Structures are given as C-alpha cells and as structure tokens.
Amino acid sequence: MTAPTISTEGLRELLQQGAPVTVLDVRPAAERAEWAIPGSLHADAYDVLRRGDPTALADFRPTNGNRVVTVCAAGKTSMLAAERLRARGLDAVSLEGGMRAWSLAWNTAEVPCPGSTARIVQLRRTGKGCLSYLIGSSGDAAVVDASLDPQIYHRVADEHGWRIRTVLETHVHADHLSRARALAADTGARLCLPTTDRVSFEYAPLKDGDIMRVGSAGLRALHTPGHTPESTSYLLDDRALFTGDTLFLGAVGRPDLEATTDESRGRAHVLHASLRRLVALPPETVVLPAHTSEPVAFDGRPISATLGEVQERTSLLRETEEAFVSQILARLPPTPPNHHRIVALNEAGKLPVDPTELEAGANRCAVA
Ligand SMILES: [Fe+2]
Helix, strand or coil: CCCCEECHHHHHHHHHHCCCCEEEECCCHHHHHHCCCCCCEECCCHHHHHHCCCCCCCCCCCCCCCEEEEECCCCCHHHHHHHHHHHCCCEEEEECCHHHHHCCCEEEEEECCCCCCCEEEEEEECCCCEEEEEEEECCEEEEECCCCCHHHHHHHHHHHCCEEEEEECCCCCCCCCCCHHHHHHHHCCEEEEECCCCCCCCCEEECCCCEEEECCEEEEEEECCCCCCCCEEEEECCCEEEEECCECCCCEECCCCCCCHHHHHHHHHHHHHHHHHHHCCCCCCEEEECECCCCCCCCCCCCCEEHHHHHHHCHHHHCCHHHHHHHHHHCCCCCCCCHHHHHHHHHHCCCCCCCHHHHCCCCCCEEC
C-alpha cells in the first residue's frame, strides 16, 4: 500500500487557509531542533518506522480533525508513517519531498507603515526564515531580497494591481540563492545592487544617498557595511527600514562570512559604525530584516518591530565599540551550510535547477 502525498504548495495553502489538519513530524529530535513546520507535532518514530515496528505511532492522536500530514526529511519515512495511520482509519498523507521541499514554502503578511504612501507585503520562506518584501505604490512595485520563485512575486503583485519595476538586493547573500536576477529578467524590472565588484553580471549600481522612486514613494539607499562590505539598507519614505542582514529584530549581522579573522574584526568595527548610523533614525522607524531565526507561522502577522523596540531588545547595540567587537567575535554561530557555494552562485548570478539541496537548513546570519 502506498499513501497519497501532498505537495509543499498543497500543505502551504491548507495552513494559509487555516484548514483543519494535524502536521506530524517523524524525524529524529535532533533534526527537528534545526527547523520544523510551525504548529507541527513531533513523534520520535523514525527508527521504529524504518524497522517496521507495528507499535509505531500507536499512541498518536490528531489534534485538529481527521486529516494528518506526515513529514520527514525527504518524504520516505513519512510515507511509512502515513500508511500506518491510514491503516488506523485516519486520512493521512505524506509531505512530498519532506522538509527539503518544504524549504520553499512561503506565506505573506502585510506590514502597516503609517505615514508612507506605499504598502508593504512581507513574503516569508517559512522554513528557512528568509524574509523578502514587495513594496507597492501607485501601481508600481519594488522587490527587496527576492528569495522565492519569481512567479510568487508576480502573483502577489498581480493580486494588488502592481507592476514590478525595480528589484533590489541589500547584499550578496550567503544563506539563500538570490532570485533577484531571475525576477528582474522575467519582469524587465531594473536590477539594483549596492555598488560592488563581487558580482559578475550587469546591474544598476547604488551608492549611499541614492533615491529610487516606487510609484509615489521613495526608497533611499544607506550604505551600512559590516555584515558584508557592500551591505546597504533601504529607507522607505523615512518610515520603514529594510536592513538586510545588518540589523535583525534582536540581533545584528555576523561579520565573518567569506572573511579572514583579521577581516572579520575589521568588519565588526565597520558594522558598529553602520549600526550607530541606523539607530540614530527616529525610534518609530519600522525595522524589516532579511531573516528571522524562527520558522514563520501562517498567522499573517508581520515580523517587524520599531527601531526603539529593537534597541531595547539588542544589548549589543548599547555596547561601546570595543565591547561590541569583542562580544560579536566571541559569539559567532556555526557558519551556514554550503555558504561558499551559495555565495559563489550569487556572485555569478546563477540559480541551479533544484536549489533546495544547497539551501537546506535554517539560516545563520545573526549574532544575538
Ligand atoms: Fe547575509
């Protein structure tokens, strides 16, 4: 017997609609700790399922109706789990491709931005925590840090009656493959990057102080190096700040990727100066980073905070330059998986046919 499967897009839609379904994760606890589907239950049943133990999942009870979606790393053990639950009369299906495929699942939230003529939609890759943004004003739109299939940005822009005219990156990313170049090619939009000689494709270079129009709104480039030399933040109508991986909601960017120990120290000093510049903006400025460290729930709530709140939460922002540098270098998390290959592809502007293998796992761009 083979259980039916559900695609990532199918499960994504069920969760987005709030449909009754229980998601059951059967991976070993250590794998689940790395990343998981928000709201999912866990049964540490990987080994017993592989062994064909008839008592596997005998105690499991769905918590939300009769429908169950089983999940594992790549969609094989979850199939065994779904078969076992179906034998008990449950409407169980297996997530096709497992967590690897789920890496591409996404949801959206509208970000209130009082005082701006623009509307902002936050597009979240729920598994990896990559956050990208569609900014719309007077029928035009810009996309910041595209990390999802270009079709998804088209679809959301269409729903709002916007046409994507500008595609922006805050920096050369190390933990996801950029879809910016593909999106710009698809739409004929202008591809804008902070000025850098790192990339080997054509783009419109931005420098500190440049202003891009999005309909009747304005986006100002603020060069905020440190996480990477080219890292740039974008300030929308003096109200919302797209910080990339320079500043998160309770953490700052790591300065060590693709850098020697000495370079990391130098970058940490530079990052301190960049952050001083950002925290001098009005405290009510809405901070919109490029990543979050938690899987993103299907709750329609934006992942954002005011600059004042971010300052309160982030002790590193209150340190002297020397203390900031020594603390940040002491607290560096493990490097993101595959980051050398991801950076090389992003610098070349290339996207493999199946990005999920390279991108598997949570992002690790922050230091708290
Ligand atoms: Fe980054």
